[in-house]
Amino acid sequence: MKKNIFRTIGTLGLTAVTALGLLSGCGSKSADTASAKAADTKDGSADAVYRTLDEIKESGTINIGVFSDKSPFGYVDENGEYQGYDVYFANKIGEDLGVDINYVSTEAASRIEYLQTGKVDIILANFTVTPERAEEVDFALPYMNVALGVVSHDDKVIKDLSEIGADEQVIVISGTTAETYLTKNYPDIKLQKFDTYAAAKSAFENGTGVAWANDNTEVIAFAAENEGYTVGIDSLGSADTIAPAVSKGNETLLKWINDEIVTIGKDNFFHKDYEETLVDTYGTEFEETLVVESGEVK
Amino acid sequence: MNFEIMKSYLPLYKDAMLLTLKIGWLGIFFSIVIGFVCALIRYNRIPLLQRVVGAYIELFRNTPLLVQLFFLYFGLPNIGISIDAQSCGVLGLALIGGAYMAETFRSGLEAIDKIQTESALSLGMNGWQIFIHIIVPQAVAVSIPAFVANIIFLLKETSVFSAISLMDLMFTAKDLIGLYYKTIECLTLLVVFYMIILIPVSILGSIVERKVRYASFGD
Amino acid sequence: MQALGIDVLFKGTNMERIIEGLWVSVRISLIAVVISIVLGLAVGALMTRENIVIKAVTRAYLEVVRFMPQMVLLFIVFFGSTRVFGWNIEAEIASIIVFSFWGTAEMADLVRGALISIPKHQYESAEALGMSDAQTYFYIIIPQAVRRLIPLSINLITRMIKTTSLVMMIGVVEVLKVGQQIIEANRKSSPNAAFGIYAVVFLMYFVACWPISMFSKYLERKWN
Numbered sequence: 243m244k245k246n247i248f249r250t251i252g253t254l255g256l257t258a259v260t261a262l263g264l265l266s267g268c269g270s271k272s273a274d275t276a277s278a279k280a281a282d283t284k285d286g287s288a289d290a291v292y293r294t295l296d297e298i299k300e301s302g303t304i305n306i307g308v309f310s311d312k313s314p315f316g317y318v319d320e321n322g323e324y325q326g327y328d329v330y331f332a333n334k335i336g337e338d339l340g341v342d343i344n345y346v347s348t349e350a351a352s353r354i355e356y357l358q359t360g361k362v363d364i365i366l367a368n369f370t371v372t373p374e375r376a377e378e379v380d381f382a383l384p385y386m387n388v389a390l391g392v393v394s395h396d397d398k399v400i401k402d403l404s405e406i407g408a409d410e411q412v413i414v415i416s417g418t419t420a421e422t423y424l425t426k427n428y429p430d431i432k433l434q435k436f437d438t439y440a441a442a443k444s445a446f447e448n449g450t451g452v453a454w455a456n457d458n459t460e461v462i463a464f465a466a467e468n469e470g471y472t473v474g475i476d477s478l479g480s481a482d483t484i485a486p487a488v489s490k491g492n493e494t495l496l497k498w499i500n501d502e503i504v505t506i507g508k509d510n511f512f513h514k515d516y517e518e519t520l521v522d523t524y525g526t527e528f529e530e531t532l533v534v535e536s537g538e539v540k
Numbered sequence: 541m542n543f544e545i546m547k548s549y550l551p552l553y554k555d556a557m558l559l560t561l562k563i564g565w566l567g568i569f570f571s572i573v574i575g576f577v578c579a580l581i582r583y584n585r586i587p588l589l590q591r592v593v594g595a596y597i598e599l600f601r602n603t604p605l606l607v608q609l610f611f612l613y614f615g616l617p618n619i620g621i622s623i624d625a626q627s628c629g630v631l632g633l634a635l636i637g638g639a640y641m642a643e644t645f646r647s648g649l650e651a652i653d654k655i656q657t658e659s660a661l662s663l664g665m666n667g668w669q670i671f672i673h674i675i676v677p678q679a680v681a682v683s684i685p686a687f688v689a690n691i692i693f694l695l696k697e698t699s700v701f702s703a704i705s706l707m708d709l710m711f712t713a714k715d716l717i718g719l720y721y722k723t724i725e726c727l728t729l730l731v732v733f734y735m736i737i738l739i740p741v742s743i744l745g746s747i748v749e750r751k752v753r754y755a756s757f758g759d
Numbered sequence: 760m761q762a763l764g765i766d767v768l769f770k771g772t773n774m775e776r777i778i779e780g781l782w783v784s785v786r787i788s789l790i791a792v793v794i795s796i797v798l799g800l801a802v803g804a805l806m807t808r809e810n811i812v813i814k815a816v817t818r819a820y821l822e823v824v825r826f827m828p829q830m831v832l833l834f835i836v837f838f839g840s841t842r843v844f845g846w847n848i849e850a851e852i853a854s855i856i857v858f859s860f861w862g863t864a865e866m867a868d869l870v871r872g873a874l875i876s877i878p879k880h881q882y883e884s885a886e887a888l889g890m891s892d893a894q895t896y897f898y899i900i901i902p903q904a905v906r907r908l909i910p911l912s913i914n915l916i917t918r919m920i921k922t923t924s925l926v927m928m929i930g931v932v933e934v935l936k937v938g939q940q941i942i943e944a945n946r947k948s949s950p951n952a953a954f955g956i957y958a959v960v961f962l963m964y965f966v967a968c969w970p971i972s973m974f975s976k977y978l979e980r981k982w983n
Binding site for chain 1: 770771772773775776838841842845847849850928929930932936939940941942943944945946947950953
Binding site: 598599601602603604606607608610611614615616617618619692696697698699700703710713714723724727730731734735737738739742 | 822825826827828829830831834835838839842917921922923924925928935951953954955956957958960961964965968969972
């Protein structure tokens, strides 16, 4: 009798252990198979991670990854609604596709990961186009210009990166182009890395770094919104663009977004977007330099 | 899996591990000190102080380290108290660890039967002698398993330091994923390095546990 | 209050959102605890068996949980599972899986401890009284083991609630992330909100966990 009870419990338990063990093993033990699988996905095999345009339409919901702590591009207002330049565009996409939008809050460093694992259909999180990223995901046409910028405290404005002392630290956000650029070109500058915008800004305000390097749009906005900061370097590195991104190989969705950008560009959609979301921060003086309409970079 | 890439990441992971270990062990050292003092205060029922200590223990045992760190690192500067990231890490770990250690030590102390104190008194030992020769050795033996569990818990908790910009193992892995997108390689290294840190502690813990268990139970 | 940024909480639906965020944390923990208790009982009973294979497997499982930070497990399950198996797991589900995986190990260890702690003479006395094994198990062993287990498993709930602060790292919008969002959206009007908001989040966790751990302490005292 005792044996029977134990056997039943035992079988149950063993099943559980096996199931759980399988889950736990997925990172390390089965890692060898992962590269093979990843290769499959790139060839566009049947079990691709992404959803095609038709699949999205059919489900009635599109998952869009945006920032939730990056005002004025992607943030959540006091009523819990997503707002900002990126979100304004995302809303338009949802409207024209005729589907509901499920916003997914992302961090800079996990944007690629979200697309590669199919957890979102589109990333619209101020995603700068770079060749390295383009190997991992597919970018659509751009909708904004961007370069890097450096903002510092008023009492010690940094106008050139050479002014940064050997023991001074520059704040960057993990997974941004600013981090990549400084790591590659200025390996001697000490970086203090944060994983969220909220954390980086709080730390910068608290004076833990002499400067904060990020997209110039972002640092200009920060200096405009907060007293006591000056953008000493407003253009650093190459002039880049910001574009929506989809999972590698998701051609139907990519094509739809590209068509959409061209179409709505005819009505100057992104100018309207700028005037609705960014004008409070930047004024009108940056409108022409920032906005890219119909994917045509001037 | 690309072993070349993993090899090139090794120095970064090594630095991260050293940082994790440095902050981890400093924090653990202070948490033992705090825990011991607090346990003594509560054990001896020092008026007022035991209330303060009790409140501290409850507060820090019932809130997550991540939130404590956010408050220390991002909140306090708003009222003019700035602490650098490493000190914050050590402080946070010491505070949460202190609360856990205090409970561990106290339950160790209280596990010792009153009869023993009475017998020792009847043998003519004074309070201090009883404490040092009778209570502490047994209390230590009783606390060891929970103590080792606390240390492992605290070393694991260091993984949240990434949130305040400390380049620990977790952050290094996440950062490298964000920079070069080699997820599998980075996560594998992460697991390996945590094992390097924690397996020795775990093994050491079970050896010590076995030894003191011998000493503690006479029957 | 203005200077400390507490006022921000009363703007719009901020208060509601932050409480909702806390509920997300509590919900994940509760679901995971229920799963952990069920699986933990099974695995724990299994661990008292003298079978070498079972011992090795469960031991390995316990050790993995023991030295893998939960954050690492979260990353592995959330991102790794899609990469390796092509399963697309939502962040909240991934959290529940990881927390159950962790909780089951903890529970199993507790169950095993509780079962082993019942002295042999109780089994023997029961046998001497002519009880069957099933009777012994249900009338003698389980009631005692459960009394030892319940306070400890309630304690596990608070530990899980606390650990949920990590799930924001994989994109679950819980109380801490909502806190960050509020700080960020109001940076212009209340630059000092970080102090107030993080203090409130800190206290909210305390309010959620403290009564539960008090309850577990009370049960422990009452039953021992």
